[in-house]
Amino acid sequence: xxxxxxxxxxxxxxxxxxxxxxxxxxxxxxxxxxxxxxxxxxxxxxxxxxxxxxxxxxxxxxxxxxxxxxxxxxxxxxxxxxxxxxxxxxxxxxxxxxxxxxxxxxxxxxxxxxxxxxxxxxxxxxxxxxxxxxxxxxxxxxxxxxxxxxxxxxxxxxxxxxxxxxxxxxxxxxxxxxxxxxxxxxxxxxxxxxxxxxxxxxxxxxxxxxxxxxxxxxxxxxxxxxxxxxxxxxxxxxxxxxxxxxxx
Amino acid sequence: xxxxxxxxxxxxxxxxxxxxxxxxxxxxxxxxxxxxxxxxxxxxxxxxxxxxxxxxxxxxxxxxxxxxxxxxxxxxxxxxxxxxxxxxxxxxxxxxxxxxxxxxxxxxxxxxxxxxxxxxxxxxxxxxxxxxxxxxxxxxxxxxxxxxxxxxxxxxxxxxxxxxxxxxxxxxxxxxxxxxxxxxxxxxxxxxxxxxxxxxxxxxxxxxxxxxxxxxxxxxxxxxxxxxxxxxxxxxxxxxxxxxxxxx
DNA sequence: ATAGAATCGGAACGAGCGACCCGTTTGCTG
DNA sequence: CAGCAAACGGGTCGCTCGTTCCGATTCTAT
Numbered sequence: 001x002x003x004x005x006x007x008x009x010x011x012x013x014x015x016x017x018x019x020x021x022x023x024x025x026x027x028x029x030x031x032x033x034x035x036x037x038x039x040x041x042x043x044x045x046x047x048x049x050x051x052x053x054x055x056x057x058x059x060x061x062x063x064x065x066x067x068x069x070x071x072x073x074x075x076x077x078x079x080x081x082x083x084x085x086x087x088x089x090x091x092x093x094x095x096x097x098x099x100x101x102x103x104x105x106x107x108x109x110x111x112x113x114x115x116x117x118x119x120x121x122x123x124x125x126x127x128x129x130x131x132x133x134x135x136x137x138x139x140x141x142x143x144x145x146x147x148x149x150x151x152x153x154x155x156x157x158x159x160x161x162x163x164x165x166x167x168x169x170x171x172x173x174x175x176x177x178x179x180x181x182x183x184x185x186x187x188x189x190x191x192x193x194x195x196x197x198x199x200x201x202x203x204x205x206x207x208x209x210x211x212x213x214x215x216x217x218x219x220x221x222x223x224x225x226x227x228x229x230x231x232x233x234x235x236x237x238x239x240x241x242x243x244x245x246x247x248x
Numbered sequence: 249x250x251x252x253x254x255x256x257x258x259x260x261x262x263x264x265x266x267x268x269x270x271x272x273x274x275x276x277x278x279x280x281x282x283x284x285x286x287x288x289x290x291x292x293x294x295x296x297x298x299x300x301x302x303x304x305x306x307x308x309x310x311x312x313x314x315x316x317x318x319x320x321x322x323x324x325x326x327x328x329x330x331x332x333x334x335x336x337x338x339x340x341x342x343x344x345x346x347x348x349x350x351x352x353x354x355x356x357x358x359x360x361x362x363x364x365x366x367x368x369x370x371x372x373x374x375x376x377x378x379x380x381x382x383x384x385x386x387x388x389x390x391x392x393x394x395x396x397x398x399x400x401x402x403x404x405x406x407x408x409x410x411x412x413x414x415x416x417x418x419x420x421x422x423x424x425x426x427x428x429x430x431x432x433x434x435x436x437x438x439x440x441x442x443x444x445x446x447x448x449x450x451x452x453x454x455x456x457x458x459x460x461x462x463x464x465x466x467x468x469x470x471x472x473x474x475x476x477x478x479x480x481x482x483x484x485x486x487x488x489x490x491x492x493x494x495x496x
Numbered sequence: 497a498t499a500g501a502a503t504c505g506g507a508a509c510g511a512g513c514g515a516c517c518c519g520t521t522t523g524c525t526g
Numbered sequence: 527c528a529g530c531a532a533a534c535g536g537g538t539c540g541c542t543c544g545t546t547c548c549g550a551t552t553c554t555a556t
Contacts, residue, residue: 009502010501010502010503010552010553010554011553011554012502012503012504012552012553013502013503013504013553016503016504036542036543036544037543037544037545038542038543038544041505041506046504046505047504047505047506047507048505048506048544048545048546049503049504049505049506049545049546049547049548050503050504050505052544052545052546053502053503053504057544057545058543058544058545072460072485072486075485076485100460112412112416115412115415115416115419150433153417154417154429154430154433156416157412157413157414157416157417157430158413158430158433160412160413160416161409161410161412161413161416161430162409163412164360164405164408164409164411164412164413165405165406165408165409165412166405168360168404168405168408168409169401169402169405181402181447182402182405182406182409184445184447185398185402185406185434185437185438185445185447186434186437187445188437188444188445189433189434189436189437190433191444193441196436196439197432197433197435197436199429199432199433212320212348237320237323237324238320257532258522258523258524258532258533259523259524260522260523260532260533260534261523261532261533261534264533264534284512284513284514285513285514285515286513286514289535294534294535295534295535295536296514296515296516296535296536297515297516297517297518297533297534297535297536298533298534298535300514300515300516301532301533301534305514305515306514306515
């Protein structure tokens, strides 16, 4: 049902629903999907039962808070699509999304889950975002600012990766001015330039296993369990390390 | 105590310890830190009590299985440090670590946790790995193959990011031959080349807040709660989206 | 004002997990 | 072979968290 259709609800119900949504928004932003539902209820000043009266499950509440943020990104991307100068606009938008999402653990969780195929915030929302972003990408590619061999799936993965990187970089206790550093690095990877790796032409030895020490391709094992090392040297190295291992 | 000091243990204890370690290694590789300890015990064919007899906590068991993998990486990096041709060696080593770790959820979890500063697998292990990796990095930089403005902390974050990206890319159901694609992209970002962003010279407006729609810097709010949008247009856009939001 | 219905809120439930303990079994040693 | 100490393992406890339920409360239409 639409939120605009307000006369069907009692006034206190409307008020409490707004309180729950706001509390959930802040709690999810700070702690991600892992925040206990009881804490959201406590922050909203209501009981847990009230939360369940308005949202059928914790996941539904999470979706309700995260969908609006993604729609905001989508709308912004649509606006920017009409802009001239598509290259800088594309890079600025990407950086912006990463910067805003990295302060919002709920968005990180949602993007990560969507990336792993586990979770769709709401039918169409992720697709709409992808579509809007794809327009920005292809404009930037037409303008020659972005390499031709990346697609929207790469971009989705890059977003997830940038969030991880910024979080990892922030966790090492380096000065705060470094925020955006990894994103800038990622943008450099996207810029079109001579001499970069041809992504669509990578060597494809992915089907065979690889040595766990040196990464060399292994011949397919036909006898019993699969081989783990490419030869005597690497096998010995692995066992040398294992023998050194101390007990916890 | 050292594992080599075997006479102090009964034969069945030694056997069970090995069974537990092996079961833990596989279980953690497949499911990460989240796997229940009972399942590890079941796979090893022992009771949960036996696991606790050998390892004081689940985390200690996790460390014991993950430390040896990291030491393997460290040893490999040390070997490669003596190689001529440091540029290709550096990139091949990075790709190798990502490829191997992306199949091992335990390593992903450990790296992620270490990146967030929550977790040190064992005193010195992470440091040793960083040191060995730093040698490879500086050799590659001296050879002119890697840009000068990245450091070991960047590399640590990049590793975490690449793991996230490969996982996200793999989750979208694209063909398996795409493994390593995101890592190749990141390697391109690391290559020294003209015209890349100067990482140490990024604009530093990080202290002020930023508009949640367009990312513009916000003047510091002196009145009550902080501002969230840069002006009327962005505020209206945010509320337009919020009004459209449907109930879960 | 009042009756009736919608809503509230927190107690209670159940599932899942980590940690621990103790009766039983097993291997080592003299 | 016998005795004993060490190890085994499953049963149990406590905790957290999502969810449900129901008596108490509050709102609104008449």
